Amino acid sequence: LQDENGSEKLGSIKFSIHITSDLSDTPPPDLDERDTLQRSTSPFQEKHLSGILSITLVEAANLRPMNKDGSSDPYCKFKLGHQKHKSKVLRRTLDPEWKERFEIRVYSDSSSILEISVFDYEEFGFSDNLIGSAEVDITEFEESKTYKQELDLDNKGGVITCVFNLSRIDENAEDSGCELSPDDFVALRKTYAM
Numbered sequence: 001l002q003d004e005n006g007s008e009k010l011g012s013i014k015f016s017i018h019i020t021s022d023l024s025d026t027p028p029p030d031l032d033e034r035d036t037l038q039r040s041t042s043p044f045q046e047k048h049l050s051g052i053l054s055i056t057l058v059e060a061a062n063l064r065p066m067n068k069d070g071s072s073d074p075y076c077k078f079k080l081g082h083q084k085h086k087s088k089v090l091r092r093t094l095d096p097e098w099k100e101r102f103e104i105r106v107y108s109d110s111s112s113i114l115e116i117s118v119f120d121y122e123e124f125g126f127s128d129n130l131i132g133s134a135e136v137d138i139t140e141f142e143e144s145k146t147y148k149q150e151l152d153l154d155n156k157g158g159v160i161t162c163v164f165n166l167s168r169i170d171e172n173a174e175d176s177g178c179e180l181s182p183d184d185f186v187a188l189r190k191t192y193a194m
Contacts, residue, residue, distance in 0.1 A: 049169055051106040053080065053114070053138060056099070056163040057087055058148075063094045063158035066120035066129050073121040074131060076160070078102075080138070081110030089121045094158070106166070112139045118153060118160060132157015141166040 057076055066072045071092040078085045083104045090096040104114075117133040132153025141147060147164045 048108040049105055050108045051143075051166055051168040053104045053106050053141075054101065054165040054167070055085070055104065056101045058099060058161040058163060059095070059097045060118060060153075060158055060160040061095050063096070063118065063153075064131050064156060065094060066131060067092070072131060074118055075121055077115075077117045077119065078104065079115040079117075080104050080113075081107060083110070106138065112137055114138055116151065116160065116162070118157060130155075130157075134160060136162075136164070138164070138166060143168045 055078060057078075060074060060076075063072050063074055069092070072094055073089055073091050074093065074096050075089040076087040076098070083106075085102050085104060087098050087100050090098065114136040115133065116136065118131040119128040120131055122128050132155045134151040134153055136149065136151070141164060144165065144167055148161070149164065150159050150161050152159055
C-alpha cells in the first residue's frame, strides 16, 4: 500500500481465499467507489507463517473405557498455539482407526508444543470426558522428514499413533501470486467435490 501520491509505502494487505460450494450464478456485488479499506489498528503483532505441519491421525489402541458398556466414543483434539483441529467421533471402540489427514499452520510466534487430547464423546449435552493426552515438541522435526510416533496418553489412557511432516516456509521468499486457468478451477472443484 502506498499513500495517495505513491511516494510513501504504508504497508501491505494479506488475505486468504475460502472456496465454497455456492454454485449461484449471481455475480458478487461491485464495490462502490466510496467503499474504502481502513488501516487496521490491531494491538496484535503481525504473524508470520513459518511452516505447515501435516498430521495424519492413524489410530489409537487400548483406550480407557469410559462408557458403562466397557467402550468409548473417542475423538481427538489437536492444538498448536491458536490453531486447532478436531477429528471425527468413532462410536463404541477402544481401538479406533481414524486415518484422517489435516494440516496446521505454524507461525513464527506460536508455541512449539502440539497438544493432543483424546476425549470420549457424550450425548445429550453432558461434558465430554478426557481419556488422555500427550504433547509433541515440533522443534524436534527436521524439514520435510516424516515421523511416525506412537504416543502414550497420560492417565493410562492408551496409545495414539500419528504421522507428522513439517514443511518450512522461507520468510524471505517473494509471493509469486497464483492464477487459476478455467481447467485448473474445474479440476480443483472436482478434487474437493465443490
